[in-house]
Every structure is written in structure tokens, then in C-alpha cells.
Amino acid sequence: MSETLHKTPLHALHLELGARMVPFAGYDMPVQYPLGVLKEHLHTREQAGLFDVSHMGQIILRGNDAAKALETLVPVDIIDLPVGMQRYAMFTNAEGGILDDLMVANLGDDTLFLVVNAACKEQDLAHLRQHIGSRCEIQPLFEERALLALQGPAAVKVLERLAPAVAKMTFMQFQPVQLLGADCYVSRSGYTGEDGFEISVPADKAEALARRLLAEPEVQPIGLGARDSLRLEAGLCLYGHDMDTTTTPIEASLLWAISKVRRADGARAGGFPGADTVFAQQQSGVARKRVGLLPQERTPVREGAQIVDATGKVVGEVCSGGFGPTLGAPVTMGYVDNEHTTLDTALFAMVRGKQVAMKVSKMPFVAQRYYRG
Amino acid sequence: MSELRFTEDHEWLRVEADGSVTVGITAYAQNALGDVVYVQLPELQQYDKGAEASTVESVKAASGVYMPLAGEVVAVNEGLNDNPELVNEDPLGEGWFFRFKPADMSEVHALLDQDAYDRLLKANDDA
Numbered sequence: 001m002s003e004t005l006h007k008t009p010l011h012a013l014h015l016e017l018g019a020r021m022v023p024f025a026g027y028d029m030p031v032q033y034p035l036g037v038l039k040e041h042l043h044t045r046e047q048a049g050l051f052d053v054s055h056m057g058q059i060i061l062r063g064n065d066a067a068k069a070l071e072t073l074v075p076v077d078i079i080d081l082p083v084g085m086q087r088y089a090m091f092t093n094a095e096g097g098i099l100d101d102l103m104v105a106n107l108g109d110d111t112l113f114l115v116v117n118a119a120c121k122e123q124d125l126a127h128l129r130q131h132i133g134s135r136c137e138i139q140p141l142f143e144e145r146a147l148l149a150l151q152g153p154a155a156v157k158v159l160e161r162l163a164p165a166v167a168k169m170t171f172m173q174f175q176p177v178q179l180l181g182a183d184c185y186v187s188r189s190g191y192t193g194e195d196g197f198e199i200s201v202p203a204d205k206a207e208a209l210a211r212r213l214l215a216e217p218e219v220q221p222i223g224l225g226a227r228d229s230l231r232l233e234a235g236l237c238l239y240g241h242d243m244d245t246t247t248t249p250i251e252a253s254l255l256w257a258i259s260k261v262r263r264a265d266g267a268r269a270g271g272f273p274g275a276d277t278v279f280a281q282q283q284s285g286v287a288r289k290r291v292g293l294l295p296q297e298r299t300p301v302r303e304g305a306q307i308v309d310a311t312g313k314v315v316g317e318v319c320s321g322g323f324g325p326t327l328g329a330p331v332t333m334g335y336v337d338n339e340h341t342t343l344d345t346a347l348f349a350m351v352r353g354k355q356v357a358m359k360v361s362k363m364p365f366v367a368q369r370y371y372r373g
Numbered sequence: 374m375s376e377l378r379f380t381e382d383h384e385w386l387r388v389e390a391d392g393s394v395t396v397g398i399t400a401y402a403q404n405a406l407g408d409v410v411y412v413q414l415p416e417l418q419q420y421d422k423g424a425e426a427s428t429v430e431s432v433k434a435a436s437g438v439y440m441p442l443a444g445e446v447v448a449v450n451e452g453l454n455d456n457p458e459l460v461n462e463d464p465l466g467e468g469w470f471f472r473f474k475p476a477d478m479s480e481v482h483a484l485l486d487q488d489a490y491d492r493l494l495k496a497n498d499d500a
Binding site: 031032036037038228229299300302322325330 | 407408410411413425428430431432433434435454457
């Protein structure tokens, strides 16, 4: 079975570092290193962590119609995305459900750079080809490029040793950078809530870059286990868990990601799949919504747990949950009926037949520390 | 002083001087689980053999700890409430879970001894 799993360009390095490997989205990936999930998590928040996220899909769109074409698939302003900037987006379907979430960067010269989820990348590529394949060139970089994330307060100090220019970048900026002689794309962004960078690097140069970064005293390798607890504390959605084709951006509490210009009263209103549904929901509200939930006990409340109100009536379900090492307490996200979404509402999760008290809480659970200049 | 016995679910048991039996999870089990962040301890009550008496939660997942034999739980390790990491740091000592009085003490000795448990681990490794 393991023979059928894909390997990232850093696979041998993970094994050498003593990682525990697990199948994830068709790849054999490190879930943790000998340091362990808890310490890896804390190290990332205190120093810097290096993540291999090469399983994610990198796709280039090229052509003078590319931005306009991509806007037909996402509720986000791509046309006016400045060169050297990146933006969060999602592909919607005709019902307004979310097919995947992604990052879109403007490289200039009519070129867009996309990063999509590993489990969705083939389907995203097919989606792009089907709908906008005639309007721009679509080039998947699945085999050609690796993706590393360097996250944490020391990330900038570390990366500027290799390329001083990165220190001037601010959150969501994106630019070509030479690292150890390799043509990389660097964005100041990530999935941990910390300052940091994501680095797209040619596959054959990835291991040398990873080794160089790991040689810096501030840097530890970090696995998917801590990646999940870090993003959960930061209140960030995981596709397939916190949103999917049955949830719209409004239900997923992602209205902020729908650009003003693409909203019902915007200059380029709609024009993305499911716009009518999304706008109707924005207007008249939704039956259920994603909220943050803080368990009031030490018991972690995990995905799939039912959420009930004080009378025992089922009012929702947990979509992500676990232990937040920085918070030192469990953290949870769930979909709950609209009348229970007010901050501080008392709810309960059913865990092994017992009620665990929870409180509707604002997200992020741990303050984001992006560098905005 | 009594030698340890083991179950195929990677629990260890030790017969104490008062005839109660202490239960914990093995070094192998804690290593497989990773960092333990919460332990739901059993109630002081009778449990059937194989009942899920306790639950151990690592950062990523919850795993059941099953009654190795039928019996009555007479003590739990309250220290795990504030310091669940003891399960990782000292699985055979401070990281114990609970003590129980087995319905039939002779069944304890029918469980795996150290050699048999070591062979089980080796077989798992080779699999």
C-alpha cells in the first residue's frame, strides 16, 4: 500500500530526521519528528518551524485574460490584485458550496500563481481547464516544485540570512527570490497565525534549501500534527473538515474573503458560481454557521462530536477540534444553528456520552502575529 | 514486589501488596500515542473485562484504555488530571492510570509476561 503513496522531494530527509510518516492526501508525510507534536507546536510559536507542504498543488495561469477568467470561478478581486501581492480565495460550485480554498498571487506579466490543497489539486486542475482553459495557459507545477513553509517569530531573521530582501516584505506580499541560487517564489504568509514565509522552490533544489534552513539554530522541522494544532489555534479553516461542497463561504464565516467589488453592491458583483445563493444568504442570513468554541474542561472535543443546547437538543456538530498547546486547553470549531452563534453562548459537546460545557468564542484563539510593516 | 503483566492492548498490570492491581500503559503505547494532553480516568465502580474504563487523549487523537480483567476500580491517579504528560514521562511509574480489585486474581497471572510482551512488540515491528 505504501508503494502507491506519492513522495515529496524531502521524503528521504524526513526519514533521516526520524519522522513518523503517515498517509495524507495520497502522500507519505511526516506527522511528527522526534521532538513531538506538543514541543514542535510551541517551538514554532517561540522560534521558527520548517514545514514540508510540497504535497500542495502549485499552478501557474498565464495570459492577458487570466485574471478576468479566474474571477469567473472565485468570489475574489483578482483583476485588481496588485503585482507582488497574494490573496486568499475559494472555488465555489453552482450551489455556492466550496470546492477548495486557495492562495492566488500576482506575479506580474499576466501571470498568476495559485496554491491549492493537496487532496483537491487534480480536481482543481480539471476545474480550471474545463472552465477557463480556453482563456489562459494553465501550467501545473505538481512535480516541478516543492513548497516549504518557514513559520514563527524568528522566521524573518533566519530567511534574511539567505536573502536580505525578504525582511522588507509585509504580510501577503509575494516575490521571486533567489535562495542558494535557486529561483524561488517567496510569500510572507502561512498557516500558523505567526509571521513567516512560504517558499516555492524547484524540486531538485528543495532538499539543499531545507537542510540549510534546518542548520540555523532557531529552526526545527515540524510535522503535520503541529501544523493542524497551530492552524486551529489561529482559527484557520482546513478544507474537507471546516468547509466543503456542502458549505458556502457565508456558512463557513468567510464573508471577509469575498472582495467588496464582487459583492452584491460591488462594481463587479457576482459572476462566480453560486453567487445568487451566496448573496441571498448574506442578505437574509444562514441556518448554521461556523463558530469558535472553547471547551470549559480539559477534555478535547473532536471532529464529529454533536453539539447540544442546555435542553439537550442537537444544535450543531464539531468540524475541527483538539488540544491547543499554546492555549494549554482544548480548542474547537463547529457548525451551529444560527440562534446559538452569539459570543459567550453556553453549549455542550457530547463526548463519550457525556456533556462537555463549551462557550462560543471569538477566533483566532491565539492572537495572529502577521508582519504588516 | 511483583513482576509486570501485559495485555495485547499495551497495558501493564502490577499486583500490589494489598491485592489490588495497578494498571497503566506501556512505554511502547505512550510512544505510539505521542504527547498525552488529557486522561479521562475511570469511575470507582465495577467494570466488565474489555470495557472502556478510561480514555487517553494525545494532541491528535483519543484512544480507549480497556479493563484488562473484570473487577472493581478502587483508586485512580488524580495526578494525571493536572499532569497528563506523566503518561509520557514515566509510563510505568507516576503515569499509572488506576487500581482495581480483579474478580478472579488467577487471571492476572494468565496475562502476558515480560518475555511474551517483548515478543509481541517484536512481531508488531516485523509486521
